[in-house]
Each structure stands twice: as structure tokens, then as C-alpha cells.
Amino acid sequence: MPKEGPRSSKDLNATNRLRIEGTRNLLDAAIKAGARNFIVGSFALLAPRGPAAGASEGEAAAAIRSMESQVMEMTAHGSIEGVILRYGMFYSLETPSTIKMIDMVRKRRLPIVRGDSSQLPLIHVDDAVSATLAALDRAPAGSIYKIVDDQAVSMSEVVKAIAEYTGSPAPFKVPSWLPGLVAPYMARMTSMKMPLSNAKAREELAWRPRYSTMRNGLAQMFSHAA
Numbered sequence: 001m002p003k004e005g006p007r008s009s010k011d012l013n014a015t016n017r018l019r020i021e022g023t024r025n026l027l028d029a030a031i032k033a034g035a036r037n038f039i040v041g042s043f044a045l046l047a048p049r050g051p052a053a054g055a056s057e058g059e060a061a062a063a064i065r066s067m068e069s070q071v072m073e074m075t076a077h078g079s080i081e082g083v084i085l086r087y088g089m090f091y092s093l094e095t096p097s098t099i100k101m102i103d104m105v106r107k108r109r110l111p112i113v114r115g116d117s118s119q120l121p122l123i124h125v126d127d128a129v130s131a132t133l134a135a136l137d138r139a140p141a142g143s144i145y146k147i148v149d150d151q152a153v154s155m156s157e158v159v160k161a162i163a164e165y166t167g168s169p170a171p172f173k174v175p176s177w178l179p180g181l182v183a184p185y186m187a188r189m190t191s192m193k194m195p196l197s198n199a200k201a202r203e204e205l206a207w208r209p210r211y212s213t214m215r216n217g218l219a220q221m222f223s224h225a226a
Contacts, residue, residue: 016063023067031079039135040071044086044121044146044196072142081141087128088121088148093221095125105162111172112156113179113190119152121196124217127209134205145201150212155189161215165222
């Protein structure tokens with residue numbers, strides 16, 4: 001996968017194959033080696049939405065579905081104890097996609113979209129790590145958890161917050177129809193609404209994100225960097 005994140009479906013070809021064939025090979029090796037726990041790092045934005053999703057989902061979502069279902073099938077058979085963690089979009093000062101966004105905001109190449117009502121599930125990398133450790137210790141076999149911040153945010157909120165915390169010039173504001181013409185990736189982000197809940201992980205894993213919202217995380221990140 002490109003370090004700065006995918007911009008087209010072809011950027012995910014290798015990752016799709018990894019999620020399907022790689023999971024199959026790793027799962028087989030783990031079972032043969034006598035491993036008991038198998039933690040799946042899934043992706044909340046592409047996770048299965050229900051039994052009808054298979055007919056219309058894209059290749060990336062189908063790969064996620066394959067990865068999860070392979071592990072759940074082996075768990076149901078008693079071959080291994082699988083747990084699925086559906087992470088939100090990672091962010092941190094060490095995450096390439098975040099680094100790229102900061103650079104683009106500083107250069108005023110990421111706009112604020114008027115009327116942006118998107119709801120994107122995010123998670124700081126440190127919180128993803130703590131959730132994974134909690135799952136290794138406490139998650140029962142066959143469990144699925146959403147590992148996300150307490151509050152979903154819009155793409156425009158992310159851009160605005162980065163500009164504020166980096167002292168960058170105010171981002172340009174553009175009408176909602178413009179990204180669809182010139183920036184398809186941005187258009188997808190500003191149309192996505194996924195206000196996911198981390199309540200199950202909080203209750204069953206005794207976990208809670210250190211950074212409850214994206215703004216909390218950014219504030220801490222940039223204060224440490226300074």
C-alpha cells in the first residue's frame with residue numbers, strides 16, 4: 001500500500017491479496033504450530049455491513065470480508081481462538097498519511113468543504129496498540145470490536161484542526177460539488193457517514209482511548225512535538 005494512503009482501487013491490489021491469501025497461509029501456519037490466539041487487524045471503513053453486502057461490495061471490502069470470515073470459521077471449528085479488531089483510520093505524527101495531510105494543509109492543498117457532514121471513525125495509533133494488548137489479554141474467542149475514537153469527525157474538521165494546531169494558513173473553502181470533479185478521494189471522504197461506537201470494547205476489554213477525540217489527539221501530538 002502506498003505510504004501516503006491509497007488514491008485508487010489499484011493501489012489496494014497487493015493488500016487485497018495479502019488479506020485473502022496471506023490470511024489463509026498465516027492461519028494455516030498458526031494452527032499447525034499450535035498457536036491459540038489469532039488477532040485480526042481489520043479496517044472499520046471496509047468491514048462487512050451484513051449478509052447483503054457481498055453482492056455490491058468492492059474488491060477491497062470483499063478482501064476484508066474474506067480475511068474476517070476465514071478466521072471466524074476456524075474459530076467456530078475450535079481450531080484457533082480468533083478475535084477481530086476493526087480499527088478506525090489511523091493518525092499520529094509517525095503515520096505517513098497524517099504526515100502527508102499536514103504537508104498538504106501547510107501548502108493549502110487540502111480545502112474545507114462547505115456543508116461537509118461526513119462522520120469518519122478515527123483512532124490514534126497509541127490507542128490502537130493499547131486496544132490490541134487488551135484484546136490479547138481479555139477478548140473471548142469469536143469476538144469483534146470496533147476500535148475507534150469516542151467521536152467521529154468530518155474530513156473538513158480534520159483539515160481545520162490540523163491547520164489550527166500547525167499554525168498554517170486558513171484552508172480554502174470550496175463548494176460540496178467541486179471535490180467530485182477534481183478530487184474523487186476527497187469526495188468519498190466527505191460523503192462517508194460511519195459514527196461507530198467503541199462501547200463494546202470499553203465494556204468487555206476494560207479499554208478506553210487515551211485520546212477520546214481527534215482534537216484531543218492532535219493537541220497532545222503537537223504539544224509534544226513542540
